[in-house]
Amino acid sequence: MTADATTLQALPAALRAALGDAHVLTGTDAAAREQDWRQRWPGRALAVARPGSTEEVATVLRLAARHGASVVPQGGNTGLVGGGVPDDSGRQLVLSLGRMNRIREIDAANLTMTAEAGCVLQALQQAAAEQGLLFPLSLAAEGSCTIGGNLATNAGGTQVLRYGNARELCLGLEVVTAQGEVWSGLSGLRKDNTGYDLRDLFIGSEGTLGVITAATLKLHPQPVATLTALAACPDLPACVALLMRARARLGAGLTGFEVMNRLSLDLVRQHFPQLPQPLPGAPWTVLLELADGESEAHARGLFEGLMEAALDDGCCTDAVVAESLAQSQALWQLRESIPLAQAAAGANIKHDIALPVSRIPDFVAATDAALAAAFPGAALVNFGHLGDGNLHYNVQAPPGVSPREFLARHEPAVNTLVYDGVMAHGGSISAEHGIGRLKREELAERKSPVALGLMRAIKQALDPQGLLNPGRVL
């Protein structure tokens, strides 16, 4: 190779010298890392670097800086917003954390676990369970997503109501900066007021401020019994009233509170007829989960007391409590099959939004009506984590209209209508999926200029050359 040793084209060779040939992929070997799993963002990478240690990550970043390559950190590549795949310039380096998959320590008496960024979420759940402990982060992609990506995007999931987002489950981080320095901020401390909260700044920054290489995570005691119930509610205000009741009665025992509108479950019935639906035809169905420290009988008593009171005052019109673990799993399967049933029904326009719980009924009423007026016949598949104020508010083409055609023609207008409603009701246009490339322009338009100015100042301060995941978030 005769190219100047610091040109972009010389970077793969420099990386091979540093990491070994096997850990720098180019050409077809790199293909799986160049686009997202939904194939929305086909890209082309200069190379894929697979460092095996924190020091090697630092080396990769220093080499990238020297050769003028920007760096796209990648975990399990399960993201939904195009944040973890390269653009199509062929000039970006993908930094895959997959080889950094050691659990460094489990400290049971401190209820903490220190794990490297490339650990698959499910492996962490299992490692905690083997100690009789719980790592509560749980989401659909848990079999392949990695904890580094979970933290970089502040992942949510199904247990946020009780245990918080990924942010709340993290006590400390190890991060490689844009300059290739290592911040050793791993810490098993519940209290530490020694300066600015760097941890939370890196969490949720989607790889644009630094590369997370390891984290110290909170563990919890395993509940003795977990029980699931289903309730039929007449409308959304009744769902909110049931949530208030459940929070007051079950306290921290309430670990899940999911809502599903009728169309969501109708789609499930249509595409997964084998799944039993114990409360068919309800305008709204709520799935509740209760984790109990005492016994299944105690949990059942609590649930039955709650449901009796809720039936009495009209919050719900019917309810069932699962009789077995298998029944519990079947109820969760209903909820989890909605995205699959939707996919089977054709493309739709997805919105991952959050609102104050108290304003959800008004938002849904107003936005449903506005959509019905603007796009007659369009259908609302509306479900999500009501306990966290997080809705997956998805718009489907009218019957008889080609979904692809509907999307091609109306997606921007539908998004504008929905996001206008979200903003008017004090909400967020990205609850748990992040910004990435998908919502970057939307964010620039809708976030306050002061907030954007603060974000840009921080980006400039930490990554003045703009090497880390450029074009994402900001």
Next chain:
Amino acid sequence: MTADATTLQALPAALRAALGDAHVLTGTDAAAREQDWRQRWPGRALAVARPGSTEEVATVLRLAARHGASVVPQGGNTGLVGGGVPDDSGRQLVLSLGRMNRIREIDAANLTMTAEAGCVLQALQQAAAEQGLLFPLSLAAEGSCTIGGNLATNAGGTQVLRYGNARELCLGLEVVTAQGEVWSGLSGLRKDNTGYDLRDLFIGSEGTLGVITAATLKLHPQPVATLTALAACPDLPACVALLMRARARLGAGLTGFEVMNRLSLDLVRQHFPQLPQPLPGAPWTVLLELADGESEAHARGLFEGLMEAALDDGCCTDAVVAESLAQSQALWQLRESIPLAQAAAGANIKHDIALPVSRIPDFVAATDAALAAAFPGAALVNFGHLGDGNLHYNVQAPPGVSPREFLARHEPAVNTLVYDGVMAHGGSISAEHGIGRLKREELAERKSPVALGLMRAIKQALDPQGLLNPGRVL
């Protein structure tokens, strides 16, 4: 006044014109705001500005910048590290948030409350209670500290084990930047992944990055019953074992877990002989608090089951569960009287430290031994929030030695010994009190250069003129 309209000396007049004469204090009127309540940092202010609205805070910051005055934000002036009072140059402006004391909104169905920075913590607790809800932040100064100060210092207190620090109780902020711009980040959302976590960056930054003017706070359902118990433990490892047991059995019901060594309670007996001590002479005494969503009888049953098991396996040697609210309060009074008993016994060298819970026994054994060797006869008053890994590890002069003299001669060496031990055991030199001026040099020495570099880059980016609370933290 003939001075140049932009000199420092012209600032009070400009502030009077903007805020009204009554809200700009100088001379003796300002005295109460110029030093901390423990009179450790006597200062002299150019003036004290008392803006009544967010817009007025922005005006004050813009005027201060124009006149070249640095600004010291001040809440209830209850801090312990000199972070909220001016230096003695007479050139700093105190920005008192006391007039901004409105509760803007309580949204019961969203379990949130939006309050201005100058609201006294106790007033917020009461406002929540009037709605049948709980704002769980609770600490000794709650009758006079303000929520703005609580957030600026990420306050801890007695309920952290269950509800987290001030950080975990805050969903959104309104902040005036160093440039006098208003970031309207008030939000009642539990999930919001739209960009960098500015909220957590301002929380705990001790007024050096921006001025918090309002916050949206999380509320919780009120527990139905709260019960307190006391347990006598043979040693610290037994206290840790009891904590593990209590967390596993009581789950989120466990709201407090405080330890007190024998000397702590001996001092209380000596100075407050009227307080009953149900388990006298124990090497270590644990105070447990349990909040229950069902009934007092249910809580009592849980406590009794826990204590029986703990007695069986030797975690504790004796235990009592409070029979009444009055008894519960008396037990808490024991714990809360320790600082007062210590003060009565004379000055001592205080350390507000945090450690991984699992490493506390080793840290205490090693550090006790090192102190005994270096300072024969010095006594350890050791108590704190074991559930959070937070100890108040205080060193008292040997009997017969003048406390003042002991401090004057040995304080730096004692601090070095204790903080060396803290660092060697993965701990923090400031668990909940912050850095301020007290621990600024200690932080500069002990924090990693990479972390300090990141902090300085952020400070420079957000406050390039260094106007906000200079000389604190960094």
